[in-house]
Amino acid sequence: MAGFITLMESEGKIHIVELAEESVKIKGLGVFNPHELLSGSSVGEEILIGQKYLTVMPSRLPELISGMARRAQTISPKDAGQFISRLGVGPGDVVVEAGLGSGALSMHLARVMGNSGHLITAEPRNDHAEIGLMNLERASKCFPEFPKHTHLEGMIEDLVPDVEIDAVILDMPVHRPAILALAKNMKIGARIACYAPTTAQLENCWDSCEEAGLKVTWCGELMERQWGKTSKGGMRPVNGPFGHTAFLLFAQK
Structure with a gap:
């Protein structure tokens, strides 16, 4: 190939x-x-x-992210790095990500999981999955190591994999059904992360985690501000967006 x-x-x-x-x-x-x-x-x-x-x-991660095909809005490196760090994702882990979207976060995860990891993605929209899986296929041929990958078509709460899970990341309109379904298969000490664009979704994630017996460990948002050199010397913030992408919530079993 x-x-x-x-x-x-x-x-x-x-x-x-x-x-x-x-x-x-x-x-x-x-x-x-x-x-x-x-x-x-x-x-x-x-x-x-x-x-x-x-x-x-x-063909490293930054190049693959920059040149990736896109359809669904992607999770930025700012948030992807926070997911990996706070969830403690690494080699040998079983990680569930729903939904796949264009696959940007999946590529970040795959890069740190190595050959011994198992990445399980789920996506209910076939048009999004087509792009995301294509980007992951590229990454699998460019990275020196790549985890086992299983993709599930549909809503993750209807397709809970029969495995013990180390980490879960949810980027979906309604988080509660997935949180309640996946919490049962999470290992003791495993962590879950929710990506929630609105405060109403964020509150629902918090309540759902507590209902599932998970302890919320961090909740908030990350702000990013780029700087550059001016034409007359010195540094200043560049003209561009400085705002909200989504709220992040982390909880542990």
């Missing part, structure tokens, strides 16, 4: 290109045979495609 190569334009745009052995049309690059043109290329090499010079880059 064909692998992938990462190309970066001069202004920083990333393309994740499958090394297909036939001519294909790639948005922004045109029509060409990736296998003939790119096979054997090394990191740092410049390649001319059409009228653009592109640099071969390592």
